Amino acid sequence: MKARKVLTQGIVQGVGFRPYVYRLASDLNLKGYVRNLGNVVEIIIEGENTELFIERLPNELPPIAKIDSMIIEDIEAEAYSNFEIIESGDAYSGISVIPPDIAICDKCLEEIRNPNDRRYKYPFNACTDCGPRFTVIESVPYDRVRTTMDEFPLCDECLVEYRQPLNRRYHGEAICCNDCGPQMAFYEGQNKIDCENPIKMGAEVLEKGKILAIKGIGGTHLVVDAYNDEAIKELRSRLNRPNQAFAVMSKDLESVQNYAQTSKKEIRTITSNKRPIVILKKNDNYPFPESLSPGLHNIGVMLPYSPMHYLLFDESDIDTYVMTSANTPGEPMMIKNEDIINGINDYSLIHNRRILNRCDDSVIRFRNNELSFIRRSRGYTPEPYKINYEVNELNVLALGPELDVTFSIAKDDIVYPSQHIGNTNKPKTLEFLKEAIENMQRITKIHDFDMIACDMHPHFFTTRLAHELAEKHDAEVMPVQHHHAHSVALANDSTIDEMIAIAADGVGYGSDGTSWGGEILYTDVKSFERMGHLESQLMPGGDMATKYPARMLASILKDEDLIKNYSNHFKYGEMEIKNIFKQIESGINVGKTSSTGRVLDSMAVALEICDKRTYEGECSMKLESCAYYSTKDIEIQYHIENNILNTTDILRQVVELYQNGEKKADVARAGQIAVAKGLSELAIIAAENKKIENIGATGGVLYNESITDTVKNYIENNGYEFIQHKNTCAGDGSVSLGQAIISKKK
Missing domain, CATH: 3.30.70.100 (Alpha-Beta Plaits)
Known part of the structure; x- marks a missing residue:
């Protein structure tokens, strides 16, 4: 036999x-x-x-x-x-992974809407095809006793389903019902309100314009009626989030298509069982107040993914809600009931199932009809990546940069990326990072590290943490240049051994000690060479020039009389302008940057689109949205000398065109295209020098669809293959992946 x-x-x-x-x-x-x-x-x-x-x-x-x-x-x-x-064992430690949290399946949805089903209106319905996984698991093997569902012993009826091999709930570790599973509760402030249907109560207060917190699968959302301008503005005021766009959740695809444009690929993604937020363009029938997504031509949209979301819509006439993470900017989402009911919200819908691994919503944007992650988290984490190169035997922990952090754990040729962590310059987020690392170690059974990879920036909190963890694990610390990590994550995505990479973003610590962000790199994965870059510009006041980009515009234009035309964009008017030029002359507290982000921000000020950054990327995003409505082609010349793109000249042309009466949208589009073509030309020069056919583009600037389209077309029209992110983040969410791959490269 x-x-x-x-x-x-x-x-x-x-x-x-x-x-x-x-x-x-x-x-x-x-x-x-x-x-x-x-x-x-x-x-x-x-x-x-x-x-x-x-x-x-x-x-x-x-x-x-x-x-x-x-x-x-x-x-x-x-x-x-x-x-x-048969029962699970624990004798093997090979590479495997727990699946991510998956949206409710059609069969479970049908049950909660069927009055004759015993799970009718039950907000935690799940089976082996859907429901929470990553957010409830403590360790492997994945059995109920090693999840937060262990606190809810199965009733007799659920136990029968759980034990029947041919039942779709067989060993579905998250299964439960109203008799044995988690329960929801409704609070007004800190006072519990006794009611039969907490979700219906939630729908009723939302219709009255109130702010409701809803504890979900991997975290908590703050929710208001998306049509209610007053409620949205009140939410902004309480969150101290004056301008950043809020994501929305609509009850179905038909509702989404009433206000947004959707391609076939966007439809497939937004309706998939991963249910990410997808950034969609507003259409001509857009019905929401400007306060929802101020100054932008697009909006983040998702469909319901948990039973409680569907039940909320079933109890309401509202078809679209604001659904934004319940956290102060830069800090992790709230997951504890005590914190939620003491939050800024008027009312709370909470439940008694612990969230072990908080996991924010994933965010995706399509550029030239190709998917790109802005945030890879719920629905995708912790599904691993494969390293497409020969690797060493080291176990690696890579900690990412400082903002928009993810971490990655690598063993053999597999990399486990974490969920979105956030900005680790906030103490609570740094603690979340440490907890998330420990949780991922339990799940992957990778307990020891040989190398801790981090950013080259010596003052990042993640860099300091790398040295702490290296001492704990008796491991080596491996600093990795920020844009090299970006480009290697991109190269691995497309299985490219060597490439020329355009790395364009806001900031990354350069190997010369200055801030980079408009780079042309040659990389063969293990090493890199800087082949070209944007003109280095002075940053008067350092980070102040990032928050108030008019300071950056003054530095780039180098013309005090010209800048006086923009005195209303400086807090202290002409006096501040005078002091800025004195500061530049003295060189005190003046950094250097080749950042593309700073150039685009300056362009936004020059066109009087945005003069203060209240959230990451605000000025550049509003510049892109303004350019989206361009109706006329204008050409701005760009000049390259010694492999450096002259950005001062580009900005001067932007100002001249605008002052001569050209429309903001047309000049904004022309300015973006000039920068994109200049970067592309630099990359082609480098490719010719190295005799390489592949040119890639990475970094947060590449979320800009117009810039990405221009770069792609320019490079392909010159006979080169264009490489862009497909399964990884163009922004800083992929930095830890690149760090891990570089550390593992044999």
Whole structure:
């Protein structure tokens, strides 16, 4: 009798994989067993159809499951009497992963809307095809006892479902019902309100224009009626978030298409079981107040992904709500009930299931019809990346930069990226980072590190943490240049060994000690060479020039009389302008930067679009939105000398065109295109020098669709292959991935 052992690695736990194996083995009349074994699923099969089983196994998987590798070996037959699903073991520590949190499936949705179903209107309905995973798991193997669902013993009816191999709830660790599962509660301020239907109460206060906090799967949202201008402005006031766009959730795709443009790819993404926020362009029928997404041509949109979201819409006539993370800017989301009911909200919808791993909403934007992550988190984390190069044997922890941080853990040729962490210059977020690392270590069973990778910036909190953790693990610290990490994450995404990378963003610590951000790099993954860059400009006041970009405009134009025309964009008018030029002359508290972001911000001031940054990327984003409405082609010349793009000249042309009466939108578009073409030309010069055919583009500036389109077209029209992010973030969310790959490169 033939007997085989099959070890499967990938997304094979918590996704109905074992019941699937049971059904397949039974169909082929095979004997043996299947079980979770640490970070892998072990299958023993005996019978005549073992080869057919191995052939069919990867091709008929459940919706969420994914096999990355199968190790198959012949073994001695034990003459099993049947095929069984047996209890988990913990003897193997191979590479595998828990699936991310998945949106409610159609069958579970149908149940909560069916008055005759025992789970009617139950807000925690789930099965093996949907529901929370990453946010509730403590360690592997993925069994209920190692999740926060362990606090809710199954009732008799749920237990029957849980034990039936052919039931879709078989070993669905998040399953429950109203008799045995988590419960919701409604609070007004700190006072609990007794009611039969807390979600209905929530819908009623939202209709009255109140601010409601809703504790969900991986965190908490602050919610208001998206049509209510007064409620939105009140939310902004309480959050101290005056301008940053709020994301919205609409009840269905039809509602979304009433106010936003949608491509086929955007529709597939927004309706997928991952349910990210997708940045969509507003259409001509856009009905919401300007306060929702001020100064922008687009809006972040998501569809319901949990039972409680659907139930909220079912209880309301409102088809779209603001859904923004319940946290102060830069800090982690609230997940504890005590914090939520003491928050800035009027009312709270909370529940008694612990959130072990907070996980913010993912954010995606399409540029030239290609997907790019702005934030890769819920629905995707902790699904790993594969390193497409020869690797060393080191276990690596990579900590990312300081803002928009993710971390990554690498073992063998696999990298586990974390959920979105945030800005680690905030103490609470730094603590969240430390907790999240410990949680990921438990899940991956990677307890020790040989190397801690970090940014080159000596004063980042993540850099300091790297040295602390290196001492704890007796590990080496590996500083990695910011834009090199960006470009390597991009290269790995497309399996490119060497490339020329355009790295354009707000700031990254350069190897010369200045701020970079408009770079042309040659990289062969392990090393890099700076081949060109934007003109280095002075930053009077350092970070003050980032927050108040009129200071940056003054420095770039180098013309005090010209800048006096913009005196109303300086807090202290002409007196401040005088002091800025004195500061530049003295060189006191004046940094240097080649940042593309600072050039675009200055352009926004020059066109009187935005003169103060209240959130990351605000001025550049508003510049892009202004340019989106351009109706006339204007050309701005750009000049390159010694592999440096002259940005002073570009800004002077912008000012001249604007003062000569050209429309803001037309000049904004022309200015962006000039910068994009200049960067592209620099990259082509470098590619010719290195005899390389691949040119990539990375960094936060590349979220700008017009700039990305211009770069792509310019590079391809000159005969080069253009590489852009597909499965990774163009922004700082991919830096830790790049750091990990560089550290693992053999």
